[in-house]
Amino acid sequence: MTEPRIHFVGDDALAVETPGRAQRDSCAEFLRASRQWTDVVPGKHHVTVQFDPVDILPSQALAQLAEQVQRIPDTARRAGKAISLDLSIEPADAPDLARLAAENGLAIPDFLSRLQGSALTVDMLGFTPGFAYITGLDTALQGERLKVPRTRVAAGSVGMIHGQIGLYALPGPGGWPIIGRVKDPLFDPAAPQPSRLSPGMQVRFRIIGSAG
Amino acid sequence: MALANRLVGNTPDACATEITYGNAEMRFETDTAVALAGAEVEADLSGRPAPMHRTLNAKRGEVLKLARPSQGVRTYVAVAGGIAGEPTFGSQSTFLPAGFGGHEGRALRAGDVLELPAARKGEILETPVPLRPHMSASHVLRCVPGPDGDMLTGAAWNEPSETSARLDRTGIELTGPWPQLQDAAQRPSEALFPGAVQLTPSGRAFLLLPDSQTTGGYPHVLQVIRADRHLLGQIGAGNRVRVLRRTPEEAAADLRAKSALFADWLPGFRF
Numbered sequence: 001m002t003e004p005r006i007h008f009v010g011d012d013a014l015a016v017e018t019p020g021r022a023q024r025d026s027c028a029e030f031l032r033a034s035r036q037w038t039d040v041v042p043g044k045h046h047v048t049v050q051f052d053p054v055d056i057l058p059s060q061a062l063a064q065l066a067e068q069v070q071r072i073p074d075t076a077r078r079a080g081k082a083i084s085l086d087l088s089i090e091p092a093d094a095p096d097l098a099r100l101a102a103e104n105g106l107a108i109p110d111f112l113s114r115l116q117g118s119a120l121t122v123d124m125l126g127f128t129p130g131f132a133y134i135t136g137l138d139t140a141l142q143g144e145r146l147k148v149p150r151t152r153v154a155a156g157s158v159g160m161i162h163g164q165i166g167l168y169a170l171p172g173p174g175g176w177p178i179i180g181r182v183k184d185p186l187f188d189p190a191a192p193q194p195s196r197l198s199p200g201m202q203v204r205f206r207i208i209g210s211a212g
Numbered sequence: 213m214a215l216a217n218r219l220v221g222n223t224p225d226a227c228a229t230e231i232t233y234g235n236a237e238m239r240f241e242t243d244t245a246v247a248l249a250g251a252e253v254e255a256d257l258s259g260r261p262a263p264m265h266r267t268l269n270a271k272r273g274e275v276l277k278l279a280r281p282s283q284g285v286r287t288y289v290a291v292a293g294g295i296a297g298e299p300t301f302g303s304q305s306t307f308l309p310a311g312f313g314g315h316e317g318r319a320l321r322a323g324d325v326l327e328l329p330a331a332r333k334g335e336i337l338e339t340p341v342p343l344r345p346h347m348s349a350s351h352v353l354r355c356v357p358g359p360d361g362d363m364l365t366g367a368a369w370n371e372p373s374e375t376s377a378r379l380d381r382t383g384i385e386l387t388g389p390w391p392q393l394q395d396a397a398q399r400p401s402e403a404l405f406p407g408a409v410q411l412t413p414s415g416r417a418f419l420l421l422p423d424s425q426t427t428g429g430y431p432h433v434l435q436v437i438r439a440d441r442h443l444l445g446q447i448g449a450g451n452r453v454r455v456l457r458r459t460p461e462e463a464a465a466d467l468r469a470k471s472a473l474f475a476d477w478l479p480g481f482r483f
Contacts, residue, residue: 007359008356008359008460009358009359009402009403009405009432009435010356010358010405010407010408010435010436010437010438010460011356011435011437011438011458011460011463011464011467012405012437012438012460012463013403013405013435015359015402015403039405041403041426041427042403043400043401043402043403043427044400044401044402045400045402046402046403048402048403050405052438052482053438053460053463053464053467053468054467054468054471054482054483057461057464058460058461058463058464059460059461124401124427126401126403126425126426126427127401127425127426127427127428128309128310128425128426129307129310129312133401170309170310170311172309172310187310189300189301189310189312189313190300
């Protein structure tokens with residue numbers, strides 16, 4: 001087995017590189033279950049663990065992590081559950097939809113069918129509570145982060161950049177162009193599973209409303 | 213907050229109030245022990261002086277008034293037994309960006325009523341002087357390089373930076389000798405913790421505080437060491453910040469030394 005690639009993220013955290021989503025998710029699950037770390041946070045290509053240097057010296061933490069990642073079981077990739085979300089494309093809910101479709105040289109219905117024809121999968125949750133990074137978007141569709149982020153996007157706003165969808169579960173600042181909005185609640189701190197989406201889930205959008 | 217809680221007989225993490233830039237009044241509807249720590253404020257309890265770092269016994273009906281702090285940003289007011297409330301995700305803290313936790317998920321405002329435990333008096337205690345955090349407009353933060361630390365030039369380590377007026381509980385903007393980012397500098401999003409310093413396309417840097425995002429894609433060039441993260445909440449606008457370079461092993465020694473300093477006064481406290 002090749003040596004795992006691990007680096008420090010500050011004085012009390014270590015990141016281990018993971019080659020793909022399945023490996024990353026099984027790595028995160030394994031490290032959480034080991035109860036050796038005060039926090040385990042999956043990112044795009046790494047899993048980052050935090051420790052308290054009062055309990056364990058950084059060099060010992062590094063050795064422990066290097067040893068642990070050699071023992072991560074090869075979990076068979078589980079097919080994620082599917083979820084269907086109603087996507088409102090009313091102009092107030094989709095301020096950047098018309099511009100993004102035009103920039104891609106597509107009529108809005110054609111742009112949306114590319115979105116609906118994509119095999120969308122929740123890659124990870126992060127950034128803010130319930131924010132979902134969704135991959136699998138038709139790579140022919142182009143989109144970039146806004147030059148000046150919005151100070152507030154509505155809860156459920158669906159952002160799009162090249163190759164990815166970003167779902168803002170809660171209202172807050174946002175830098176992704178917004179192509180629609182899911183009005184059903186996506187994050188409830190009082191629920192046993194606060195976020196309706198979880199990594200690996202397959203996402204389908206059902207278009208509701210009209211782009212006007 | 214841990215120091216204020218200690219003076220009223222609470223555990224370090226008992227629920228207390230955090231008052232940003234002072235100018236607050238609270239009336240007690242029960243007798244209780246109360247204590248102030250953090251940003252230095254002139255305060256009085258119904259006309260009697262209310263010094264920082266000392267247990268105060270408030271009587272029912274008395275009013276604690278805080279002026280604006282002379283130094284520092286956030287003052288902590290702890291009451292004996294802590295403030296009652298239901299935890300969210302295992303904490304009574306308010307998480308403002310998402311609007312949950314604490315009191316209705318929001319900052320306190322005039323007229324709010326917080327529930328305290330039954331009346332109790334407190335033994336008069338004072339925080340040992342060497343343990344009182346020094347409030348100032350210039351700050352020295354010990355840092356290790358972040359995963360993108362090699363993007364920094366020597367100037368970032370040697371010259372001070374200054375905080376702008378853009379600051380809240382999620383982060384503080386720093387102007388200083390930061391390298392200008394190219395467009396390609398956006399990274400795939402990875403984990404971030406409070407104390408991270410990220411470069412932004414504006415040519416400034418952002419120092420993350422406890423309400424920060426959990427992942428992000430801007431280059432992560434510095435990380436304030438765990439032993440010094442408790443200082444971040446007292447950095448105000450227009451303050452000067454210097455960084456001191458540490459290795460992770462040196463930072464662990466710094467943390468152990470600081471923890472040992474507080475161990476007798478705050479048993480069980482973790483930075």
